[in-house]
Amino acid sequence: MLLPVLFALGAASSNALATVLQRKGALGVPRSDKLRAGLMLDLLRRPVWLAGIVAMITAAVCQAVALATGPLTIVQPLFVLELPLTLAIATVVLRARLSRTGWAAAFAVVAGLAVALTAASPEGNRTQVPMDRWIPALAVCAGVIVCLVLAALRRPEGRARAACFGLATAVAYAMTAALMKTSVHTLDDSGVTAFLTTWQTYGFALFGASALFLLENAMQAGPLVASQPAITLGDASVSLALGLTVYSESVRTGWWLLPQLLGVALIVAGVLMLSRLPLARSLTGEDRSTVSAEAP
Known part of the structure; x- marks a missing residue:
């Protein structure tokens, strides 16, 4: 299971780097009443912003490889590390400072994830799923x-x-x-033609585009402390449910549920604290001012 873990961590790190680089690129563009097209042209002239796009593409490739080689119940929960990784990278790239509270919260997320995944010990890696499992999952x-x-x-x-x-x-x-997991397996097993003709490829493209649209609305609808925990924790939880019900993956139960719950509690507490930090709000665009240093 080392390979999917490494690629999932690579995807989370690349997404985090993309967020920081794109934010740095946006900070260098003077604010005005330009139309969005004008803003995009300004951003496209900035190498740092384009580097962020490259990081996003790298993240997508890493996620695809991770899903192709490991269980959904391992790969997706690792993406809860994206928020602490984003803040850690921002301290270097943007020369910002993270308070002691911020570092403690980041440690809580990392420790909680390690405890939860170790206790759960997810297993299983089916490559194809029958339609009688997809239909209820898609409908729900x-x-x-x-x-x-x-x-x-x-x-x-x-x-x-x-x-x-x-x-x-x-x-x-x-x-x-x-x-995406099934679609990538189809590409690996049967080639590009099968990949382009399987319905899962267009399904993940549709849901992926919808996710980006909904994310933009979530960020504009209210404070980060409300949207980010819902996104981070919700993605991991729903992915776990889909892994168990659709792909027949398994996790340990019985007394192992106790350390799993402890790990989840640490993750929730850490994500909530991180979402309240000024640096986190600035990186997501909630705080329209320039990224400022936090007090230690």
Whole structure:
């Protein structure tokens, strides 16, 4: 299981680097009343922003390899490291400072994930799933996304709206990964033609595009402390459920549930603390001011 873990960590690290580089590129563009097209042209002239795009592509490739070689229940939970990795990289690239509270929260996420995954010891790596498993999974996930979006639209801007959009984003991300897993296996087993003709390829493209759209709405709907935990924890939780029900993966139960719950509690506490940090809000664009140093 070392290979999927390494590629999943590579994907999380690349996503984190992409966030920091794109934020650095955006900070160098003067704010004005330009149309979005003008803003994009300015960004495209900045090598640091383009480097962020390369990092995003690298992350996608790493995630595909990780899903092709390991269980969904291992690969997707590792993406909870993306937030602490983003902040750690920002301290170097943006010359920002992370408070002691921030470092403690990052350590809590890492330690919690290590405890939870060690105790769960996920197993199984099916390559194909019959339609009688896909249909209910797709119906439930699509239905949940629609319900969450409708719930968000009924609420004013604020925490509840952001949390609903965040959870919808998480479900879309998890389904994207589940479909990508089968699609990448098809590419590996049967070649490009089969990859381009299997419905899972277009399914993960559709859910992936929806996730990006929902993510943008989540970030604009309310504070990061409401949307980011919903996205980070929701993606891991829904991916775990899909791995167990769709791909027949397994985790240890019985008394092993106790350390798993302890690990989850550490992750939740760490993500909530990290989401409240000024540096985290600035990196996601919630704080429109320049990234500033935090007090130690």
